Amino acid sequence: MKRINMIKDNYLLDLTKKYKTPFYIYDGNTIETKYKNILKAFHNCTDFQVNYAMKALSSIAILKFVKKMGACVDTVSINEVKLAFLAGFKANEIFFTPNGTPFSEIEEALNLHVNITLDNMIQIEQYAKLNTKKSIAVRINPKIVAGGNKKIKVAGKKSKFGLALNKIEELHKLKDTHNLQIHGFHIHLGSDIASINSFKDSANVLFNVAKQFKDLKFINFGGGFKVKYKKDDNFIDIFEIGTQLTSLFNTFKKEYSNDLKLIIEPGKFLVSNAGLLLTEITTIKNRHVFINSGFNHLIRPMYYNAYHHIRNISSAKSSDKAYNIVGYICEHDYFGKKRVLNKPSVGDIICIENAGAYSFSMASNYNSRLRPMELFYYNEETTVIRKKESFDDLLTNQIY
Ligand code: LLP
Numbered sequence: 001m002k003r004i005n006m007i008k009d010n011y012l013l014d015l016t017k018k019y020k021t022p023f024y025i026y027d028g029n030t031i032e033t034k035y036k037n038i039l040k041a042f043h044n045c046t047d048f049q050v051n052y053a054m055k056a057l058s059s060i061a062i063l064k065f066v067k068k069m070g071a072c073v074d075t076v077s078i079n080e081v082k083l084a085f086l087a088g089f090k091a092n093e094i095f096f097t098p099n100g101t102p103f104s105e106i107e108e109a110l111n112l113h114v115n116i117t118l119d120n121m122i123q124i125e126q127y128a129k130l131n132t133k134k135s136i137a138v139r140i141n142p143k144i145v146a147g148g149n150k151k152i153k154v155a156g157k158k159s160k161f162g163l164a165l166n167k168i169e170e171l172h173k174l175k176d177t178h179n180l181q182i183h184g185f186h187i188h189l190g191s192d193i194a195s196i197n198s199f200k201d202s203a204n205v206l207f208n209v210a211k212q213f214k215d216l217k218f219i220n221f222g223g224g225f226k227v228k229y230k231k232d233d234n235f236i237d238i239f240e241i242g243t244q245l246t247s248l249f250n251t252f253k254k255e256y257s258n259d260l261k262l263i264i265e266p267g268k269f270l271v272s273n274a275g276l277l278l279t280e281i282t283t284i285k286n287r288h289v290f291i292n293s294g295f296n297h298l299i300r301p302m303y304y305n306a307y308h309h310i311r312n313i314s315s316a317k318s319s320d321k322a323y324n325i326v327g328y329i330c331e332h333d334y335f336g337k338k339r340v341l342n343k344p345s346v347g348d349i350i351c352i353e354n355a356g357a358y359s360f361s362m363a364s365n366y367n368s369r370l371r372p373m374e375l376f377y378y379n380e381e382t383t384v385i386r387k388k389e390s391f392d393d394l395l396t397n398q399i400y
Pocket of ligand 1: 053056
């Protein structure tokens with residue numbers, strides 16, 4: 001499969017001598033190319049903004065890099081808001097899109113002056129009663145089912161996300177009784193979406209709601225743009241979707257009297273292909289290749305049945321034998337089943353691709369394992385952006 005991530009195998013092998021595996025490495029040049037492609041794709045949109053969905057990969061060095069490229073940031077917890085501040089984002093560049101978080105987090109976000117998007121009537125009403133002059137955006141539920149698997153389809157009728165369309169009437173009333181200002185509408189359909197039509201459907205829903213409200217500043221189409229995980233995989237053509245959404249948006253904008261911004265919120269699209277997880281073979285048995293990692297580091301294959309391309313970069317000897325690549329967790333943790341690998345031996349370096357998004361950010365300490373180091377590669381230089389955890393980190397906060 002054509003590599004998108006540009007870091008060469010020999011370079012990676014050298015790094016494994018300098019830094020002990022396992023570690024993640026992210027290619028800043030790939031992230032930058034993806035970001036530039038988004039800007040090119042939407043270049044006909046006069047007012048356009050990218051909010052990086054930081055839940056995909058929230059390490060501060062990555063946030064700083066994304067900020068430097070010119071993006072704003074989408075956050076879903078008050079701690080993500082605080083990390084975004086630490087990375088240098090200003091309040092007006094931070095968008096807080098919580099789902100069912102305690103109201104105290106929303107109040108805290110309000111005090112920090114960040115943009116707030118709410119998605120349920122109870123909290124919108126609570127917010128309205130605060131009688132603050134600060135406006136909010138509203139996430140709506142478009143009743144559109146889209147996404148790679150059922151765990152990441154989040155905009156169907158019965159989903160916990162978004163305000164139901166039949167609540168818009170109530171929203172109008174609240175707006176009038178409490179002088180609540182609404183400055184934007186938002187939809188996020190799900191993740192791994194390859195269908196442009198799903199986004200076009202969601203645009204229609206957004207425009208229908210938006211035209212009932214004056215003074216909007218933005219319409220946010222969310223994230224979910226699918227990237228390639230394997231050869232012949234379907235994916236979203238960013239140039240195609242950019243052209244199509246821009247055209248729909250520009251037409252709507254002409255009818256709508258205000259200045260209006262189009263926002264998208266990609267996570268995976270920006271960072272997924274950029275990341276690699278480097279591991280080492282510890283033992284081999286029964287066509288099982290064991291590596292010094294587990295679902296405590298990368299849970300996507302086990303939790304979503306997600307495909308991650310896996311290569312043995314130490315061995316040049318091709319083989320047609322298929323192996324299961326498994327981890328050291330005391331549960332079935334298969335990174336890949338029946339994968340053809342170059343002839344594996346103990347000590348070989350196994351590279352797991354597409355490990356930029358929802359990989360480190362979903363890591364845990366299960367089995368009292370330590371989360372790995374993170375490295376950042378940019379213009380042929382590599383820096384450590386997170387140290388490996390230590391045994392002491394496991395003791396932090398324990399009382400014994
Ligand atoms: N905006 C909102 C409100 C979201 O909830 C998400 C992701 C995004 C944007 C970015 O979506 P993306 O462009 O990354 O697809 N852990 C799952 C993905 C969960 C996505 C959650 N929300 C996975 O590893 O496949």
